[in-house]
Amino acid sequence: MDQLLALRVFARIAETGAFSKAADSMNIPRPTVTKLVQDLERHLGAKLLQRTTRQVSVTPEGAAYYERATRLIAELDDMDESATRARAQPRGRIRVDVGSVLANMILIPALPGFRARHPELHVDLGVSDRPLDLIGEGVDCVIRGGELADTSMVARRIADLDWVTCASPVYLGARGTPRHPLELVASEPASGDKTRVPGHAIAGYFSSLTGRAFPLEFRKGEEHLLVQGQPVVAVNESTAHLSALLAGAGIGQTFKFAVAPHLAAGHLRTVLGEWTRPRHPLHLVYPSSRHLSAKTRVFADWVAEVFAPFDDR
Structure with a gap:
């Protein structure tokens, strides 16, 4: 048994919670990973991992062994790096x-x-x-x-x-340019008036965890506004979000460096420029x-x- 490799394999399984993930991340065949753990447990005479059909957990003996194993692996890595740093490139x-x-x-x-x-x-x-x-x-x-x-x-x-609030000239030509962040939200009709003023379309960005769109954020002096608006298009990937803005889907906020060339070329225009968003x-x-x-x-x-x-x- 290669005990050092078995130690590394056991530590990676303890960290990932799966034999398959440890095998893939270390580029070792899965049967080899299984055998190394079995050999290590047989050598120690102790069960380190509790395996079920759904998950792998560390036993109390395994937890104590893992803590010392990770320190030993770190020390060995330090030794190797100290011996090679002066003459070798990282590889x-x-x-x-x-x-x-x-x-x-x-x-x-x-x-x-x-x-x-x-x-x-x-x-x-x-x-x-x-x-x-x-x-x-x-x-x-x-x-x-x-x-x-x-x-x-x-x-x-x-x-x-830095952030920039922007939209395409095509969108602004069709819907107009807002002068205040609250214009992005549909307004309720005044008393006795049945007319509801629509808000602007928002090209939004939604969370991959919750599925909810992030609000737009605006600051000016002491004022701080979070505007949800109506995301008519929402994506969860930053390049796609930029594409949605360029396509005229609506108004949105994205990074200044990302839109700088499109602003210079006239493909996008800033709106509400006197309002900022925290960096x-x-x-x-x-x-x-x-x-x-x-x-x-x-x-x-x-x-x-x-x-x-x-x-x-």
Whole structure:
């Protein structure tokens, strides 16, 4: 039995909660993963994992063993990196996840420069706006925006992004240009008047978790408004949201860097420009329980360089 490999396999199963996820993330055949765990339990004379048809859980003995195993694995990784750092480039694969518009407009165009700097380090880039389980899906780090609720993660702030409220000239020509955020919402008729004034169409963005559209947010001086409006089109992916605005689906809010070329070309126009929205913080996030490897460290430093020109702070 390769005890070190068995330790790593057991730790990954404990983190992901599944033999199959551990096998896929480590690129090891599933039967091999099963055998390594069986051999390790036989060697120790203790049951580390409780397996059912639906899930895998860690036994009390397994929990104690996992805590010491992860410390040992981290120490071994540190030893390896210390011995090779001076003479070798980081190598292997790094799995990263990033939102669509950030990937297509910022990260992917810069990737050839990263590859030239680190030719032995290959990047697997997951492009989506959905929340994910970093440990369960074997992801080394993610780039995510907004306030971070998960305190078990380590977050490195890489930029703050400005928002723009905008719409296409075609839409504004047909529906008019609002002068106040409340004009985006349909107004109730005045007393004795049966006429309901329609609001503007909203090209919205909805949460992949809840399915609800996020409100538009406006600030001016002491005023702070959250406007839900009527999302006639709502998407849950940032590049598609930009496409909806360009197509004239309605008024929406998106990142300034993403719409800058379309504003310059006249394909979109800003509206309610005297109203702002609080900047959107971007973080590089990785699990606090995971050893920060050399490959993650160099990628994090490079990401900070790449996003620096887009930082609106």
